[in-house]
Amino acid sequence: MTVNPVEHIAICPGSFDPITAGHLDVIRRAAHMFGRVIVAVGADGGKQPLFSLEERTEMARLACADLPNVEVDSFSGLVVEYARRQGAVALVKGLRAISDFEREVQMALMNRKLADELHTVFFVTHPDYAFLSSSLVKEVYSMGGDVSDLVPPAVLEQLGRKIRVSSQKS
Ligand code: PNS
Numbered sequence: 156m157t158v159n160p161v162e163h164i165a166i167c168p169g170s171f172d173p174i175t176a177g178h179l180d181v182i183r184r185a186a187h188m189f190g191r192v193i194v195a196v197g198a199d200g201g202k203q204p205l206f207s208l209e210e211r212t213e214m215a216r217l218a219c220a221d222l223p224n225v226e227v228d229s230f231s232g233l234v235v236e237y238a239r240r241q242g243a244v245a246l247v248k249g250l251r252a253i254s255d256f257e258r259e260v261q262m263a264l265m266n267r268k269l270a271d272e273l274h275t276v277f278f279v280t281h282p283d284y285a286f287l288s289s290s291l292v293k294e295v296y297s298m299g300g301d302v303s304d305l306v307p308p309a310v311l312e313q314l315g316r317k318i319r320v321s322s323q324k325s
Contacts, residue, residue: 164243165189165276168234170200173310174215175292177284181249184278186225193241194219198231205293205317217309235270246273251280251287293318 165185171178171194185192196212204211208229216227230237238246246266248259263275280287287305296302296314303311 162190163245164191164193164241165245165247166193166195166234166238166241166243167247168195168197168230168237169248170202170204170289171196171211171215172200172202172204172206172289173211173292173306173313174218175284175287175289175310176305176307177249177251177280177287179218179307180281180284181247181278182219182225183222185247185276186222188276189245189247190224192222192225192247193243194225194227195234195237196227196229197234198229206313210313210317214307214310214313218307233269235266235273238273239270244272244274246275248275248277249280250277251285 165188167178167182167185169178174194182192182194194215196208196215198208206214212227212229219225219227234246246263248263250256250259259277263277266273266275284305292302292306292310293314297318302314306314
């Protein structure tokens with residue numbers, strides 16, 4: 156039986172701490188290629204996030220609100236198990252530079268070992284965002300740098316709240 160690719164579901168997994176314009180570029184392109192895209196915000200990414208899972212999910216939801224075939228969810232546990240539960244055929248990730256390559260390929264191969272039927276698809280990032288990462292956004296913002304064209308408005312607002320609160324504590 157052939158399956159209409161329009162119906163295919165892709166998962167865009169990530170920590171999204173917070174979601175950036177670079178992530179959104181990848182998500183938009185995935186939304187052109189797949190019938191349905193689920194942006195899956197991971198609870199277990201291995202790093203200590205600045206934003207809670209709920210905050211990261213809400214920022215991603217607001218940022219993707221104009222994309223009709225994109226929804227935002229959160230997950231815990233293995234991404235391949237989440238993808239199976241959703242009936243997804245692919246995991247979509249962005250690749251910025253050689254520095255991303257080693258970790259991303261390692262994860263793709265481990266995920267393939269765990270779920271051979273699930274494909275990992277990489278989009279090479281838009282050159283405008285090749286330097287961009289969530290970590291750099293937080294660092295630059297915390298030192299007074301302008302990140303307004305690098306993150307969606309909802310993230311800018313949350314950065315204002317969170318980083319002011321953090322600096323008051325110290
Ligand atoms: O934004 P990131 O840091 O690239 O996202 C990493 C994420 C959340 C996609 C990855 O850590 C993940 O898939 N975590 C879920 C747990 C899991 O499946 N680990 C094994 C991956 S090989």
